[in-house]
Amino acid sequence: MASRCGHHKTPLHPVYVRIPPNPTITRKMSSSHDTIPNRKPSSFVAFPARNALSDCYLPILTPFSQPPSMSNCVSVHIGLFTGHFGYSSLMPQFRHPYVKAISFRRHGARETPGKGKRSVMSSAITTSFKEKLGLKDYVAYGFGDMAINFTFGSLGMFVVYFYTDIVGISAAAVGTLMLISRSFDGIIDVCVGTLVDKTHSRWGKARPWLLFGAIPFGILTVTLFAVPQHASDTVKIIYIFISYNLLMIAFSSMAIPYGTLNSLVTQDQGQREKLNLxxxxxxxxGILIITNATMPLVNAFGGGQMGWVLAYVVLSVIACALFWVVFGTQKERVKIAKGTKKKSQYPFKVEVKAWLKNKYWFMAFGFLAFFHVAYSLTQGSLVYYAKYYLHQPDAVGVLTLAYLLPAMVGILACTKLFPKFGKTRVVIVCLVVSIIAYILPLFAKESYSFIVFTQIMKGIVYGPILGSIWAFFPDTIEYGYWKTKIRVEGLLYSGGSLGQKIGLGIGTAMVGWVLAAGGYDGAKAVQSAGAMGAIDMIYVWLPIIFFAVCIVLMAMYRIDKIFPKVMSDLADWKVNGAPAPDAEFQKLLDEADAKASDK
Incomplete structure (x- = not known):
C-alpha cells in the first residue's frame, strides 16, 4: 500500500483516521527536517477537500522507511498552517476501531497581532478507551447508589433506633447482632464477587443482577421493619437476625455487581472517575432524602411500626425503579482481549493467586478500611459531642448537613481536580486538611458556631476523598490484568466492599469500647472526666490516627505514574491478542483444563 512522494523516493505509508463532520479542509504540508531525524523536507501529507455531513476515514501518508508496526508506534502532529509534520509516540492503524478521532487544538506558536504569525494547530491520533457517554449516562449510573443508600443510609440512621425504641429490643442485643451480621456480610461480598465474575448472559455479567435482584432487595428491606409485634423477645431477636442477614445477602447481590459495572462500562480512567463522582x-x-423524608413518611402513615413498614414500601418501590434505570441505560462495553481466557473458566485458586499479586489493590483496600474506621468514629461520636460538649442534642441534624452539603460540592470539584493533579495527590492533601480540621475543636470545644465551621471544613475535603474511593478499584483491576494476564473484576471489587464493611464494623465497635473504657453512663446528665476524655478520643484523636495511616498508604500508592503504560499495553492486547499468563498461572490453568477433560 506504500506510495512514493512526487519528487523524492521516500515511501509513504497510509494511516487511516476518522474525521468528524467538518467544513472543507484542503492543505498541503511539507515536513521540516528538524522534526523527523534523517529526513529531508520533501515528504508531503495531503488532506483532500471534503465537506461531508458524516464521519469519514482519511488517509494520511507517513514518511517512514517501513510501515509502522505495533512495536514501533508513532504519533502524528500536523500543523495546518506552518507545514509542520512530526512524530512521537502514537498507534497508527488501518481503520482501527480504537483510533477514535482527530482532535484539533492550539499547539506551538500562537497568533500574535502585528507579527504575522499564524496559529499552529495539531492533531494526535491516539488509542482511546473513551466511550460515547453523555450526562444522562453518568446521572443514570449514579441513581444506583442513590437506591442503595435508601437502605444503607437507613441501616446507619434508623435501624438501631427502630429496634430499641419501637420494637423494644435491648441496645446490647442489637449491637451484638449488628457486629455478627457485618462480619457475615463481608464474607457474602466475596462470594457474590466470585459469582459475578462467572456470570455470562445476553445482558452482560453485572446488569442481570440489577434486573432480577431489585425486587427481592426491596421486599427484604421492608421485612426488616415487619418484626412480629406480639412475639417474645427471643423470637424477635431470631427474626431480626434472619431478616437482617437475608437483606445483607440481597444488598451484596446488588451493590457488588453495581460497583463492578463501573469497570465494564468503560476502560477510560477519566470516564470511570466521572461515573464514580x-x-x-x-x-x-440519597442519604439526605432518607434523613429528611423518612420520619415525615412514617408520621403520614400513622406512625408506629406499621408507619415504618409502609414508609419503606414507598422507598423500596422507588429504589427498584432506580435500579432498573441503571440496567436500562448502562451498557457493558469492555471486552477482554483476544487470547484471554474467559473468566468463568478461571479456577478459584487462580483468581485468588492473581488477587494476591496485585499490590495496589491491597493498598486501596487498606485505605478504604482505615478511612471507614475514621468515618464511622466521626459519625458515631457526633451525637455524644453535641449532647455533652455543645449541650444541644438536636444539633446533630445541623452538624450533619454542615458536613454533607460541602462534601457534595467537593465531589463536583473532583471533575477539575483529578485530571489536573491526579487522584492520589488530591486525596493526600485532603487527608492533611482533615487532620487539621479534627484538631481545631480542641481550641473551642463548646463553641457551637466554631464546631459548625470545622464540620464544613471536614465536609469540603471529605467530598474529594469520597469521590476517589471507588475509583481506585477499577484502576487496580486493570493493573492486575496487566501484571498477571488474568482479568478478575468481581472478586477484586467485592474485596474492596469487604474493606468498607470491616472498617465500618470496627469503627462502630470502637465507639462503644472507648466509651465503656472511659466510664460513660448514658443515664447520667453529667459525665465523668474519663467519659468526656473518651468522647474526645473518638471524636478527635482516633480519626486523626487513622487518617495518618491513610496518608502513608496513599504515599505508597503510585499506580497513577504507571497507568498510562498499563493502558497502552492493554490497547495493544486488544489488537494483537493478550500474551499468555505467566508460567505459574498457566500451570494452574492447565491442571484445571486436565481435570475438566477427565470429567
Missing amino acids: SRMFLAQC
Missing part, C-alpha cells in the same frame, strides 16, 4: 454525589442525595 456521579455515584458518590447521588449517594449523598
Whole structure:
C-alpha cells in the first residue's frame, strides 16, 4: 500500500483516521527536517477537500522507511498552517476501531497581532478507551447508589433506633447482632464477587443482577421493619437476625455487581472517575432524602411500626425503579482481549493467586478500611459531642448537613481536580486538611458556631476523598490484568466492599469500647472526666490516627505514574491478542483444563 512522494523516493505509508463532520479542509504540508531525524523536507501529507455531513476515514501518508508496526508506534502532529509534520509516540492503524478521532487544538506558536504569525494547530491520533457517554449516562449510573443508600443510609440512621425504641429490643442485643451480621456480610461480598465474575448472559455479567435482584432487595428491606409485634423477645431477636442477614445477602447481590459495572462500562480512567463522582454525589442525595423524608413518611402513615413498614414500601418501590434505570441505560462495553481466557473458566485458586499479586489493590483496600474506621468514629461520636460538649442534642441534624452539603460540592470539584493533579495527590492533601480540621475543636470545644465551621471544613475535603474511593478499584483491576494476564473484576471489587464493611464494623465497635473504657453512663446528665476524655478520643484523636495511616498508604500508592503504560499495553492486547499468563498461572490453568477433560 506504500506510495512514493512526487519528487523524492521516500515511501509513504497510509494511516487511516476518522474525521468528524467538518467544513472543507484542503492543505498541503511539507515536513521540516528538524522534526523527523534523517529526513529531508520533501515528504508531503495531503488532506483532500471534503465537506461531508458524516464521519469519514482519511488517509494520511507517513514518511517512514517501513510501515509502522505495533512495536514501533508513532504519533502524528500536523500543523495546518506552518507545514509542520512530526512524530512521537502514537498507534497508527488501518481503520482501527480504537483510533477514535482527530482532535484539533492550539499547539506551538500562537497568533500574535502585528507579527504575522499564524496559529499552529495539531492533531494526535491516539488509542482511546473513551466511550460515547453523555450526562444522562453518568446521572443514570449514579441513581444506583442513590437506591442503595435508601437502605444503607437507613441501616446507619434508623435501624438501631427502630429496634430499641419501637420494637423494644435491648441496645446490647442489637449491637451484638449488628457486629455478627457485618462480619457475615463481608464474607457474602466475596462470594457474590466470585459469582459475578462467572456470570455470562445476553445482558452482560453485572446488569442481570440489577434486573432480577431489585425486587427481592426491596421486599427484604421492608421485612426488616415487619418484626412480629406480639412475639417474645427471643423470637424477635431470631427474626431480626434472619431478616437482617437475608437483606445483607440481597444488598451484596446488588451493590457488588453495581460497583463492578463501573469497570465494564468503560476502560477510560477519566470516564470511570466521572461515573464514580456521579455515584458518590447521588449517594449523598440519597442519604439526605432518607434523613429528611423518612420520619415525615412514617408520621403520614400513622406512625408506629406499621408507619415504618409502609414508609419503606414507598422507598423500596422507588429504589427498584432506580435500579432498573441503571440496567436500562448502562451498557457493558469492555471486552477482554483476544487470547484471554474467559473468566468463568478461571479456577478459584487462580483468581485468588492473581488477587494476591496485585499490590495496589491491597493498598486501596487498606485505605478504604482505615478511612471507614475514621468515618464511622466521626459519625458515631457526633451525637455524644453535641449532647455533652455543645449541650444541644438536636444539633446533630445541623452538624450533619454542615458536613454533607460541602462534601457534595467537593465531589463536583473532583471533575477539575483529578485530571489536573491526579487522584492520589488530591486525596493526600485532603487527608492533611482533615487532620487539621479534627484538631481545631480542641481550641473551642463548646463553641457551637466554631464546631459548625470545622464540620464544613471536614465536609469540603471529605467530598474529594469520597469521590476517589471507588475509583481506585477499577484502576487496580486493570493493573492486575496487566501484571498477571488474568482479568478478575468481581472478586477484586467485592474485596474492596469487604474493606468498607470491616472498617465500618470496627469503627462502630470502637465507639462503644472507648466509651465503656472511659466510664460513660448514658443515664447520667453529667459525665465523668474519663467519659468526656473518651468522647474526645473518638471524636478527635482516633480519626486523626487513622487518617495518618491513610496518608502513608496513599504515599505508597503510585499506580497513577504507571497507568498510562498499563493502558497502552492493554490497547495493544486488544489488537494483537493478550500474551499468555505467566508460567505459574498457566500451570494452574492447565491442571484445571486436565481435570475438566477427565470429567
